[in-house]
Amino acid sequence: MSRSTDAPPLHEASEASELTARSKIMATPRVLRPLRNPAYRWLAAALVASMVGAGIWMVALVWQIVAIGGGAAELSLVAGASAIGMLLTTLLGGALADRIPQRRILIVVEVVRAASVGAVALLALAGTLDVWHLTVVAFVGGVMAGLYYPAYSALLPSVLPEDELLAANGFEGMARPVLMQAGGPALASALIAISSPGAALAIAALTGVVAAVCLRRVPDQPLRGERASGTRHPAVALLVDVRDGFSYMVRTPWLLGTLAFASLLILIIMGPFEVLVPFVIKDVAGGGPEGHALVLAAFGIGGAVGSMVVASLRLPRRYLTVMNLLWGLGCLPLVVFGLTDQVWVMALAAFAVGAAFNGGVVIWGTLLQRRVPPEMLGRVSSLDFFVSLAFMPVSMAFAGPAGEGLGLPMVFLIAGIAPLVIGVVAIVAARMRRDELVHPLDVTEPADSEAVGAAPEREPEKALA
Structure with missing residues (x-):
């Protein structure tokens, strides 16, 4: 069947389609352009869930300690355990992020976070929670945080092109104070008011499950850059990497x-x-x-x-x-x-x-x-x-x-x-x-x-x- 003489040449139609696509890209606000990428949408959704969970944890932790008869000293103990966990693993976390696909590290972090926070939530709801339980979970959470940040930072350039990294970092910088300092704490306060700190902890654990599910939808990205192969023991290799x-x-x-x-x-x-x-x-x-x-x-x-x-x-x-x-x-x-x-x-x-x-x-x-x-x-x-x-x-x-x-x-x-x-x-x-x-x-x-x-x-x- 012959093409109509009124139809534009194929190359002109292709150019028109390309111009239309470019106009749509330029019409999208710069800060939102990374969200056009399906992989980044899932990654951002996982980050949002994680931030909300962190905001809930900060408030629920305080009032859970109060609920079991603790005070400032107990809160300092738990917060200190979290800080120690982060300090111990942050540098090794960076070395791991350069050797292991970062998406897998993030999934492990969220699964462990969901399981550990979920465990103390169950203990709290059952009335058998003690300060040492919270201290252990805070330490585990600090260890996971030390692994999370380097892995996320290394994964982002694999998901987005260079020209969208500034917008993505800006979107995340905007979301972090809104979700961790406002949204998460507000949700925790509401849950504590209508139920208990244990209920807020349970929701914090659920955000870890949501984040892990979202990360599963992000395609596994190959490690970027070249690495020299060696015969060192893995532990020694990590220290050399650091x-x-x-x-x-x-x-x-x-x-x-x-x-x-x-x-x-x-x-x-x-x-x-x-x-x-x-x-x-x-x-x-x-x-x-x-x-x-x-x-x-x-x-x-x-x-x-x-x-x-x-x-x-x-x-x-x-x-x-x-x-x-x-x-x-x-x-x-x-x-x-x-x-x-x-x-x-x-x-x-x-x-x-x-x-x-x-x-x-x-x-x-x-x-x-x-x-x-x-x-x-x-x-x-x-x-x-x-x-x-x-x-x-x-x-x-x-x-x-x-x-x-x-x-x-x-x-x-x-x-x-x-x-x-x-x-x-x-x-x-x-x-x-x-x-x-x-x-x-x-x-x-x-x-x-x-x-x-x-x-x-x-x-x-x-x-x-």
């Missing part, structure tokens, strides 16, 4: 400079924000728990907004400079906590800190996924996570004595100004402004050009020679 991760960090200036800055940043600001802000609200502003909740909510909302804004834009040309300055300048509003006695002003300052900090985190996650060699990404992500865990308790331990010895205004003045100074020093010392020009990441998206690819990564010691 050592190689440290070696890569040391010989990569932009990575070493940023992690050093981040370590000092956490050391300087986390203690004052977590430990001293409640006392500023109580003793200076005359507020109470509702004022503290307002400040924390403002910080979380700011984080969500900052993540959304950064994810809606292109990756900046000067991505290393912008990222570090966001963290440095974003700490300046902390000075406000030492100068004002108005809770609403503190809330505005917390919003600004959250927005800048999370905006920088979105760039940081994308930077790791695009510039770190694929076979090293799990280990570098675990180093990033380890830095946060290692310096947070130290910062909290020093915050109280510093507040009493120096006074609250001086502590918050240091917390506000010192990170900016350190950030600028890191940018200069690690020669980041030159490095980001040698390795540009602001590539044209596929919708704008047919031939798109990230600039090839050079050997770090050669790139800055």
Whole structure:
């Protein structure tokens, strides 16, 4: 049968179809474009379930300890067990993520989380729960968290193309404060009000089942990058991998400079924000728990907004400079906590800190996924996570004595100004402004050009020679 003379030529029809597809892509908001990918939709659904479960666990744990007659000491014991579990496994988790398909690690994590939390939920509902049960489960949860973050960070670039990683990190940065700091805790509070902490724990366990089911729908991705084969014992090989991760960090200036800055940043600001802000609200502003909740909510909302804004834009040309300055300048509003006695002003300052900090985190996650060699990404992500865990308790331990010895205004003045100074020093010392020009990441998206690819990564010691 002959083709109608009114029909356009086949090549023109193909071009029209391609243009229509491109227009639909461009019409989708940048931050939502990764959700067009079916594999990422399932991965994101699993992450959402996991975040909600974590938010429920945080609130249910406190009130479950209260329900069995415990107090602050018991809560500290359980929280400490979780932190120890994470510290023990984070670095090994990165090495495992570079050797084992990351999806499988995530499934194991969610299954173990569902089983362990489900066990304490049953004990709680049966009235036979003790603090040591919660301590063991918190330790197991910390171990699983140490495995989760490196595996997820290494899996994401296998699921999405490079030009959608910034949007995906922004979407997740927006979802994390909304779900872990608002949605999950609110659901836990409602469940405790109408039933019991045990019921909330049961729902937290159910979120692990949902996450595992969603992860099963994500196609198994082959490990990215090349690995040298060897005859070492598996345990020795893992330790060698961890050592190689440290070696890569040391010989990569932009990575070493940023992690050093981040370590000092956490050391300087986390203690004052977590430990001293409640006392500023109580003793200076005359507020109470509702004022503290307002400040924390403002910080979380700011984080969500900052993540959304950064994810809606292109990756900046000067991505290393912008990222570090966001963290440095974003700490300046902390000075406000030492100068004002108005809770609403503190809330505005917390919003600004959250927005800048999370905006920088979105760039940081994308930077790791695009510039770190694929076979090293799990280990570098675990180093990033380890830095946060290692310096947070130290910062909290020093915050109280510093507040009493120096006074609250001086502590918050240091917390506000010192990170900016350190950030600028890191940018200069690690020669980041030159490095980001040698390795540009602001590539044209596929919708704008047919031939798109990230600039090839050079050997770090050669790139800055």
